[in-house]
Amino acid sequence: MKISVIGTGYVGLVTGTCLAETGNDVLCIDIDEKKVNKMMKGEVPIYEPHLDVLFHRNIKANRLNFSTSLEEGLEHGDIIFLALPTPEDEDGSADLSYVLGCASHIGKLLKNYKVIVDKSTVPVGTSKKVAQAIANQTDVEFDVVSNPEFLREGFAVDDFLKPERIVIGSSSEKAIELMEKLYKPFVRSGNPVIIMDEKSAELTKYAANSFLATKITFMNEIANFCEKVGADVDKVRAGMGTDSRIGKRFLFPGIGYGGSCFPKDVKALYKSGKDSGYEFDILNAVIKVNDIQKKILIPRIEAYFNNNLKGKTFAIWGLAFKPETDDIREAPALYIIDELLKKEANIKVFDPEAMENVKHKYKNQLIYTKNMYEASKNADALIICTEWSLFRTPDFEKLRSNLNKPIIFDGRNLYDLEDIQKEGFYYSSIGRKTIEP
Incomplete structure (x- = not known):
């Protein structure tokens, strides 16, 4: 299949490289000309284990290419992935200006049917906004799919090649069929492809990350209490982790969570709740505790x-x-x-x-x-x-x-x-x- 990936950050570059690895013809687009030139010369712009091997192999096989031209990307791909930044805005919400700006440009360039895939982590309702931004500029048929990524930095290549699940949010049978065909090589062992509506798919990513952040934060609170009463958090963790309802992962205490996902996603979900008239009290507590824990x-x-x-x-x-x-x-x-x-x-x-x-x-x-x-x-x-x-x-x-x-x-x-x-x-x-x- 012919795939275009707009944005070559952690998500975009891993997505493009891993899709090329299964035989697809992938064109990655980025506005940073210097970065694109480096990638064309075989330089991997990020550190991610095992990515360099796949990156070089697929460039050599001419399955992975790069460009700064969005128009070229639209002409190339049947499926267009949007892997654009959604940075935290001043009020904690996700800044959708990159995503919606790109969507508007896509609308101006669209000449035939495409599946536009939201790969970025975005708030509930973004697919509708993306569709509207495109539709404002064109009468050409297209579909917008929400396909959240579940990639852990440090394990992103393995997570993409061997996913625990793939979530596809769409109401279009045509788009769903194309997405299932694209992902078929990655789920041969039987891991599920879960089809749902766009809003549920968008919320799934936020819900998963916020739950894991909450689990980490709860364990940090337990650790702090252990110090007050003379208990040992390692022993408490072992006692908790053997309960199959809880599990052993994300129970290691420390100086808080960081990264590009957990802090931003928890705040964005909390802000989305407020905007909808719902107060996520538990997420408010998670944010406050984690801010304190980083400096403990x-x-x-x-x-x-x-x-x-x-x-x-x-x-x-x-x-x-x-x-x-x-x-x-x-x-x-x-x-x-x-x-x-x-x-x-x-x-x-x-x-x-x-x-x-x-x-x-x-x-x-x-x-x-x-x-x-x-x-x-x-x-x-x-x-x-x-x-x-x-x-x-x-x-x-x-x-x-x-x-x-x-x-x-x-x-x-x-x-x-x-x-x-x-x-x-x-x-x-x-x-x-x-x-x-």
């Missing part, structure tokens, strides 16, 4: 250093909002960095993939290091913000030698309490007792 290590650090962080040097391991990505959007590490900078502390940072993105944001305000041990050298304490695998089994003897004092504030609970006590560290984590040497 700061009071502990201040207390340890007698409320004087000026001139102190802190090593930070992990800058991305989660492992296996270079994405720093809403990353808890950034909130900690901002607070430490306000208190005139010095900060040495290391992340396996996100360093360049952080450099763009902070410039020369931070000290950028080549590896985790260089970051820890002559630091007054280590702060762990992202649970990258390489941080899980460090050389504790080398780390202890590098640090001015053996002090760790761990926002991701990477280490066993008994093990860290034997290593002689002061160790403060989330929902567990503080270890003192």
Whole structure:
């Protein structure tokens, strides 16, 4: 099939590359000429495990191509995916200007029947708005489908190639038939293709992300309470996770959720509720608790250093909002960095993939290091913000030698309490007792 993908961010590029992998002829469109030129030369603009292999293979096979021309994209594709940004607006709602602006341009260029697919995460009712924006510019037949993505950064390629489910929101039999044909190679193992109306499909994505964000936030509240009463959140988590009604995933406490999806989607669903006269009290609480959780290590650090962080040097391991990505959007590490900078502390940072993105944001305000041990050298304490695998089994003897004092504030609970006590560290984590040497 001939497919065009408008937008080459995380969702658009993964979508285009994975659709090319199953033999489709894919043209990816982006207005960023510099980015498009790089991709045409074989440069992958984002870090996502396994994406580079598929990207290069499909470019070589001429199944994956790039352009800055929306007109070319409309001429090429029978199915047109919109994978455009829907950033958070000032009031918490999703900004649909990119999506609706593109829809209007599509209407002006449309010459024959196309299926226009909303792949971006959008509020309930967006499909109708997209259809209206197109219809205002043309009398040519088209259909708009809501097909939300369920891709986890760090696992996006696997999630696309082996989806747990595919949601197609449409009232058009013609569009549904084309979408089912497109996705047939991805559900050969029997995972469901769920057909529903457009509004239900749009809400499904928001509901799923908001539920997971709520689950994380609830566990963080339990962790904070554990510290108050002397319980151990690891044991509580194990006891909860073995209940099949709850499950083991998303029960790990930490310094809050971040990224491009959870923070934005929870706020957008909350705002959609308000606009419709419904108050999502639980989502309001999730937003408030997560904002507090991102900075929860700061009071502990201040207390340890007698409320004087000026001139102190802190090593930070992990800058991305989660492992296996270079994405720093809403990353808890950034909130900690901002607070430490306000208190005139010095900060040495290391992340396996996100360093360049952080450099763009902070410039020369931070000290950028080549590896985790260089970051820890002559630091007054280590702060762990992202649970990258390489941080899980460090050389504790080398780390202890590098640090001015053996002090760790761990926002991701990477280490066993008994093990860290034997290593002689002061160790403060989330929902567990503080270890003192």
